[in-house]
Every structure is written in structure tokens, then in C-alpha cells.
Amino acid sequence: MKRSFLLFAVLIALSVLSGVLMSDSSWIGKVGISLMHREYNLTKIWWQGATAVFIVDLLFYFLHSFIYNKLPVIIARMAHFVLALSAAAGLYLTWDDFHTTLSHRLLGWRFHYGFYVVWIGWMVIAISFLLKKKKQNIAAKVQDNKELAA
Secondary structure, eight states: OHHHHHHHHHHHHHHHHHHHHHHOOOHHHHHHHHHTOGGGGGGSSHHHHHHHHHHHHHHHHHHHHHHHHHSOHHHHHHHHHHHHHHHHHHHHHHHHHHHHOHHHHTTOHHHHHHHHHHHHHHHHHHHHHHHOOOOOOHHHHHHHHHHHHO
């Protein structure tokens, strides 16, 4: 319980940081968002961007939670590891896109860092589930002991 509270506190902080950074794009970037890239419109107001990032983080949290609860330990750990690598790949590809596409370069470094924080949030979720110890059900332990004794 304490660990989940800490994780959600970190995710809220990262979401707010991401929302603030994404809303602070350059002047030419704001013009470009208003005229051409309307898909980034919600990043212009910090709390809307932060809310969107937190919702995405919650979706990733529920995905990892489902994997943790429904899959065997070894397979779940491999899935968490693969998803952490996917987040790292997404971070790299975002960095590469922001540094090679002219329209994205014009948005400014704060806007870029806001998107990097989104990927870092996903990595934090994946790593927290990788480090989480799975508690074995007491009834399952008793059943396993009975099977071993027989």
C-alpha cells in the first residue's frame, strides 16, 4: 500500500512536470500548434497536458498490474522488462524525432523535455513492478505443502 502511494505520488509529480514543460513551448511552436499541429492543442494549457499524461500513466499502471497479477512470476518479469525496454526505445525515438524534424525542433527544449518525462514515467512504472515482490497466497502455500507431502 505504501509503495503504491509513493508510485502514484511520483507519477502525479512527473505528470505535472510534463504538463508544465509541454505548455512552455517556444513562440513559433505555439503558432505552429495553433495553425498546423492541432493534435498538440491540449499541451498548450499545463493542467490539460498534465491530466492527459496522468491518464496515460494510469493506463500503463493498469497494464503492468494486470500482467503482475495474471501471469506467472517469470513471464511477468520478462514482460515488465520488455515494456521497460519499449519505453526506453520510445524515449530514444522521441529524442531522434525532435532533433531531426525541423517543425519539432522549433517547439523548444522545454516542450521536448515534457515528452521525455512521459517516457520516463512509463519506465518508472515498469521498474517498480520489476522490483515488486509477489506475495504468495497462504491457501496456495498450504495446498502446495499438502501436494508435496502426498
